Every structure is written in structure tokens, then in C-alpha cells.
Amino acid sequence: MGPRPADRHPSGGRRVAVTGIGVKSPAGNGLETAFAALLAAGSTATRVDRLVEVDLPVHFACLVPPFDLDAYLTRRESRQIDRTTQLLLCAAADAVADAQLPADQRPDRVGVQIGTGIGGLPSMEAVTLSHGDRPRDMPVHTVPRTMANSPACRLAMRYGFQGSCTTYSSACASGTTALGEAARKIRYGELDVAVAGGCDSAVSTVVMGAFARMRAMSTRNGEPALASRPFDADRDGFVMGEGAAVLVLERWDTARARGAVIHGEIAGYADNCDAFHIVAPHEDGEVAGRCMQLAIADAGLSTADIGHVNAHGTSTLLNDRAEARAIARCFGRRPPPVTAVKGVTGHLIGGSGALEAAFALLCATRGVVPPVANLGSSPEADLVDLVSGTPRAVAPAHVLSNSFGFGGQNACLVLAPAS
Template sequence: MTGRHRSGGHRVAVTGIGVKSPAGNDLEEAYTTVLKAEGTAASLAGWLVEQDHPVHFGCLVPPFDLEAYLTRRETRQIDRTTQLLLCAAADAVADARLPADLPPERVGAQIGTGIGGLPSMEAVTLSHGDRPREMPVHTVPRTMANSPACRLAMRYGYQGACTTYSSACASGTTAVGEAARKIRYGELDVAVAGGVDSAVTTVVVGAFARMRAMSTRNAEPELASRPFDVDRDGFVMGEGAAVLVLERMDSARTRGARVYGEIAGYADTCDASHIVAPREDGETAARCMRQAIADAGLRPADIGHVNAHGTSTLLNDRAEARAVDRCFAGQPPPLTAVKGVTGHLIGGSGALEAALALLCAERGLVPPIANLRASAESDLVDLVVAAPRTVPTAPVLSNSFGFGGQNACLVLVPEG
């Protein structure tokens, strides 16, 4: 099955994927880890415990060879957020095998981030806040929220639209969706799109903990992120980046590119009700899902499974379950949520989850939700538990919802 846009335009292929995540540093590794449904959160005792921090665990990207991607000079000039983005992008671009003669003005960089340069600003404030005359010379470019997108464009010479999207936890999904729109309507031929954040820091984690949004299971971090579980007590902060190379389907076919699938539908809405809490009835989130599905030229019954936002917070999971129930009129397809494994990558989560959702749809295997034992939402949604579930090859709906009531949904159609 392939999606067809009601409004016409070019079809949008996914021809490259790069991942730097707590679940693994390439797509296959991340996919295998997610299928095992084992949490990756671990204690960060080296610094958070010493500060008597209320939360001292998180999900970090496993070590990898940074020098294989960046020179030492680049590493000094850019912060970890941009480092992760550039490394994931390098893998995605290599995977896509883009032609060397692409017109640079027809290629864009489209990146989402929810936190942006805040961790770098936090670090420099703590180290040099009382010595402003000694501020590191690279402070401003390291802390600019648009640095990841601009550094990406500079590295490859992309002169098309270079845009940074910040829609809280929906940022990565927004970036991929808006990039697809630019290709669909002829503004770009190719877009390197994705999301990134690296926010496992003292101030950021402390601020979310103060809101009581984070799990405090310090004694068992690997069990802390439990989307839709009846005993969930908050999300787990993670870090990471995921990047997708998008291009016109006809061009990808002509050059014989490997096509993972298609970005067939996208929509975004706003609850416009509360700065941090979702709308309880899920209506605007459900409308976002319906619009994304319609944008793909599909019906809800055509969706093979749902990759939920699934933060492991009480209000968000409940609202999302109600939204899915509304969208699918009480007959939802299987639903999974990978944050039980990866934690919440904030701006990076939507792009990572879209990539994983597409691979799951292609292979017909939906991962179980980690740490899910019992759920108060099981009467509303068909939760995948205990073991991977085999499903027919079909389009997948990937959801992202963020503070400010930001909703963004993608419909991805696997190749073949």
C-alpha cells in the first residue's frame, strides 16, 4: 500500500537514516534494542548524587568514535547537541548515497530541537558566570538553537532552506514533516531532516523534576520509564539525534536509491489550553492524527500500528490513549511506545521514533512497551506487551506531543 496526497505534489521518499541514541548508534542496533524492550536508563552517580539531586539517572548515548566524524577543532567549537546531530547526519547522508552533483540551492537542512543551546548556556554560566570578561569565545555559536542546522548546512554546502523548529517534544516530528512539505510542494528536492537534544544536565533535569514530571526511581533506573503502565511516575531524560534524508520519490527511483519508505502524511495542531498539561479529552491530538492520515490519502483503518508519544507521565499517556481511541473510533491498531527503552530525547525523540516506526512497519514486527505490567488505558488502546507482535506490512502513525499543547503526527508508508 502506498499513500497518496489529496493535495497532490511530489511524493517524498526516505533514502537515508542516521541514529545516535541510547538504544544504539545506528538504526539496526537501535531497532534490535527496542525489540528487546529493556530500559537503557542508568545511574549518573558521578555528579547528580554528589549534588543531592532529586533524580540521578538518565539515558545517554553509548560511547562511539567521535574522531571518525569530527576534527578535534570542530569538537572544541561545538557542543554535544551539535556533535550528536552532525554524527547522525553523516551516517544518514552516507546511507543515502546522494549524488555529488546535486544543486546546493535545492538541498536543505531541517532540524528540530526542544532545548536548543540551554545545556551549553547552563555550563558556561556555572563555569564563567562570575567572570564575564573570560567567557569562552565560542559561547554564542555553541548556545545558538540553530547551530545544529547551520553547522549541518555548512558541512555539506547546502544552500536551500536551513530551518530550526522548536515545538518542544514534537520538534523532531515537526522538522521531518515540514521538510516533507517543502519537497512535496517543490521548494526543495532533498532535505536532511531530524531532531536532536542533549539535556541530561543538572539544571534541566532539576527543573523538570521540580515540576514532578520526572520519574524518581533512583534505585531501579532501568525500570523507571514505563509508558502506559499503571505505576508510571514520570519520564526519564535521554539524549540523542536521528536524521532522515528525504527526497523526491521520482528522483530516488531514477537514481536507483534504496528507499526505506515514504513520508505520506503530516499534520500539526495546538491544544491551546495549558502550557504543560495536555487537553484531557485528547480531541485536538486526535484531530492531528486524523488530519495526518487524511493527508496521506488514507483512512484510519489503513494504519497498521501506532508509534505513541508515550512519555510515561500520568496525564500525557492518558490523554494520548483517549486521543487514539477517538481517532480510531474505538477500534485502534496495535500501539507501542519506545521511550520505555530510550527515555525521552525531547527534540530528538520524534525523528528517532519515526525512523524506528518505519523499520517496524517494513518488517511487520512491533516492539513491546518496556516495563509495562498493567495499564489503566488498556480498555482504550491495544497495547503491545511482553513480546514483539507480528503485523501485516502497512502504514504507521507516529505521534509527538509537547509542552504548549504542540501536537505533530506523521504517517509513514514502508517500501513494498
């Protein structure tokens, strides 16, 4: 057997290039701005007055900074869609512009694959509060605003993409699941291009109140900038964030042939389920560790090929502990450096995995691992090599990016640097 063709994945399928990236995140509304904030390791958490006014236990969140919405959407579009869909469409516009897809691209060969964990629940909350006592007067756009698949369908409609248009809801793993499944569709010939990612805007009283009632969220109301602290000994819960991240995935051979700028590659993907508890991870990390191993094997690599790990790192006691054990199970006594983005951005729920994949691609290409924000001492330091203080220089290499969600939903991506 001769050498594998350069455009072929180790599985025999097509390689999957990333040719466009767009983000709307608490760290910034462009990839470079957000990445600089990530390297600086400063939390974006801030007080949210409406949470204080309703006397929630949690008064803060990580919000997307203001930007010119009119540059992306007409006033009519903005009125018809909710904030989650707005953020998704704006991030997608940046990603599609970045990819510079050819004008003759067949629309039936372009798909849309989007993940969301919360979907339109905040919009349903708002309309229930405003019209619950007079349901006959419900706003006409209530159903399309609140459908979980609205972001994906609106995106497909905006560009006329006629390929597979699918919404994934695997809790906090949704964005990673969407990217992984999109890559599979390209790898095995169902699509030539996929516009894929994740989105959520869940800073609402019902969602925040429900998570707070579970004691899943940090309650550091007096010092919100110190609240999100993945793997830190003094962590007390996650910080809610909002945002969207979209990647344009494309057949490697056609991307090369048209001279596209390639940001990197989705080289491996796997997902599985703890089948253990609806909100708690399996404490030994065995199933999550297996998911990491499967993703690495799917990329045709060994653990020694992974340059660093982007941890899910929610800043909750149980999740961080279980993930550290999972990483240790996967890599053994010589784990690669580990970072966790949520110390800066908070937890974007369904948007988190997609945003972190975008960051991971830059880290892989530029040979740098961001520090974990607010990390002092860690009870997991004997299991994983946590990066703290300042960014760590490493050789450009593949990155493993983890996402774990309620229901025991595990999803992992292996991302390769641009080459």
C-alpha cells in the same frame, strides 16, 4: 480523470521518499543496533554520577553509548560545538552516507530542517557556572555553541547545502515537526532533498532539576531500568534521554531514477495546538485526536489503513492518559496495536520524534510492533491495544507516529513501508 501517477502524492504534489537514516541514541549508535534493542524492550536508563553528586532528586538518565567521535569530527570541531550539535552532525553523517546523494546534486535544492526542544541551554548553563563571575572572559565560541539553530547551520555548512535551513522548536514535538515541514517543502517543490531530524542532549543539572521540580520525572533512583514505563499503572514520570536522528528525504521520482535504496515514505503530516495549558495536555484528547485524523487524511488514507501507532508515550500520568483518549477518539472501537519507544530510550525531547519515525519505518516495512518496555497492567487498556511482552507480528502497513509537547504542541506523521 485517469489514475494518479506513481510519483505523485494524493494531494497532487510529489511523493517523499526516505533514502538515508542515521541515529545516535541510547539504544545504539546505528539503526539496526538500536532497533534490535527496541525489540528486546530493555530499558537503557542508568545512574549518572554527576546527577548524584549535586544531590538532584533524579539520579539517572538514558545516555548515548560511547562511540568514536574522531571518526566524524576533527578535534577542533569537537571543541567548538556542544554535545547536541556533535550528536546531530554524527547522525547526519551516517544518514547522508546511507543516502548516497549524487555528486552533481544542486546545493541550492538541498535543505536542512532540524528540531530541538532544549537547544544550547545546557551549554549556557556550563559557561555560566564556569565564567559567570568574570563575563569579560567568556569563551569566544559561547554564542555559536548555545544558539538553538547551531546544529542546523553547522550541518548545512559541513555539506554546503544552500537551500532552506530552518530550526523548529515545538518542545517535544520538534523532531516530528522538522520532518513534516521538510516533507512539505519537497512535496510542493521548494526543495528536491532535505536532511531533516531532531536532536537534544539535556542531561544537565539545571534542566533535570527544573523538570524534577515540576514532578514530571520518575524518581526510581534504586531501579532506573524500571523507571520508564509508558501507559503502565505504576508510572511516575518520564526518564530523560539524549540523542539525535536524521533522515534524508528526497523526491520519490528522482530517488527511483537514480536507483536509491528507499527505506519508506513520509506520506502524511499534521500539526495543531491544544491552546489549553503550558505544560499539561487537554485531558479529553480531542485536539490531539484531531491532529492524528488530519495526518491520516493528509496521506489520503482512512484509519483502517493504519497498521499500528507509535505513541508519544512519555510515562507520565496525564500525558499517557490524554494520548490514550486521543487514540480512542481517532480510531474508535477498533484501534490498531500501540507501542511506545520511550520505555527503552527515555525521552530525547526534540530528538524523540525523529528517532521514533526512523524506528516506525522499519516496523512498517518488516511487519513488527515492538513491545512497550516495563508494561504490566494499564489503566488505559480499555482504550488502546498496547503491545507488551514480546514483539507482535503484523502485516506491513502505514504507521502513525505521535509527538506531543509542552504548550499543547501536537504533531503527527504517517509513514509508509518501503515498496
